[in-house]
Amino acid sequence: MAVKRNGGQGKRPPRVEATAQAGRKPGGEPSLSLERIVATAVELLDAEGIEGLKMRQLADRLGAGVMSLYWHVGNKEEVFDLALDAVFAFLDQPQTDDVEDWRKGVVRMLEDWRAIMLRHPWSASLLPRRALGANILGRLETMSEALSRAGVADADMNVAIWSLWNYVLGATVTRASFALSDADQAAGQERLSALSERYPTIERTRLLLDSDWDGTFRKGLDVLLDGLPRG
Amino acid sequence: MAVKRNGGQGKRPPRVEATAQAGRKPGGEPSLSLERIVATAVELLDAEGIEGLKMRQLADRLGAGVMSLYWHVGNKEEVFDLALDAVFAFLDQPQTDDVEDWRKGVVRMLEDWRAIMLRHPWSASLLPRRALGANILGRLETMSEALSRAGVADADMNVAIWSLWNYVLGATVTRASFALSDADQAAGQERLSALSERYPTIERTRLLLDSDWDGTFRKGLDVLLDGLPRG
């Protein structure tokens, strides 16, 4: 299995330029690199969605031939994995070590998490089915540390982390999908007509219509955090 | 847009047979029908996973030509929608109207929900990105009614329903994905080596290793239910 796979070692060209200018091809195009591929893939995913990412189009946008990508990445799945982990890179982490205000820190982390997934809706639906990359694991680690400092015992850590993770993931994935399906009003209207008769409670509470996603998210999160077993 | 689409009206052949025996082709194969297509699609999804479902293979398994499917279904996306909603069909609903024990009923509903998604792992990752079918809406309605009877005010219903929905969805999706990625031990081992140095807290709490998914699910759910605002 997979004998001759060179799958993306991606060592950047050791070309020593004068400035920080990256290596360029004769044509003036910047040369290929894992970073450029991943960054462009993220752009494309943002613009075209998850099944709008085609290898040919990605190559075009990079000014390269399709097969050139395969020296760097192995296959398309790997592009997904890399793009996914890339958007979860840490930008800056003021890292409040304030033990008293552990809760504010945790909430900020989770909202940051959520904001990223909403900014890149494809990431929410990708996250569950792909491996956990370094940045994602890093965020889990940071969160674990914060909870640990806040007094959560190691024995309770799994429940705490996974409850929060599950909640954030579910909330974001749900919201992202609703943002999309609201786009096609046709189905919405059609659904609405059947609603009032067959689904009276849903209709009465306007479940599918006026959900205040951000508020709901915060309230559910508060409940979860209140219930966290702390020593 | 879509002028000549006949997309799956699927009215079964009005062939009147002696018994409840379905119509058959000369070859002895039972004839095509929406129900048979969807049922076979579910089988195939269970067996091959979400990207293992090919129209040709589906047709083969039904003993039909590929294009015959398209008289019933419109396109492949619709097969996904139908298969998804199909697994959420109600089997039987003992429907405990016991007001005292509302909580037991809600927990049972949610665990049923979760059990279905774990039995058909593809459904968990499909659910967020597809429209809500009749059975799914029906389950939301049933849940809303139960919560309503339990004393949750209409104003708090959205928060309650979505918190529970999000939690169940997230928990199941996470678990289903881990069940898959545990399959390839290679990545697991590789990840393990990097873990102890870079992710000490994760390593210490054995977050990715001994998670008791069912227990964690129940505990987080309890916290959520405890925090539900009731009148």
Added chain:
DNA sequence: CATTCAATCGTACACCGTACGAGTCAATCA
């Protein structure tokens, strides 16, 4: 100058979903 090797890319192939139109056969109508 010869060799090596990272990197690029054109061509070709297998496989996918599905458009199109022709075929079948029972029910219906003239």
Added chain:
DNA sequence: TGATTGACTCGTACGGTGTACGATTGAATG
């Protein structure tokens, strides 16, 4: 009865996909 309709089936073909394979380039190294 014979003609017509319409539900249903299906073979062929097309455009688009990911990617295997091998040729090519060009700088670094001996």
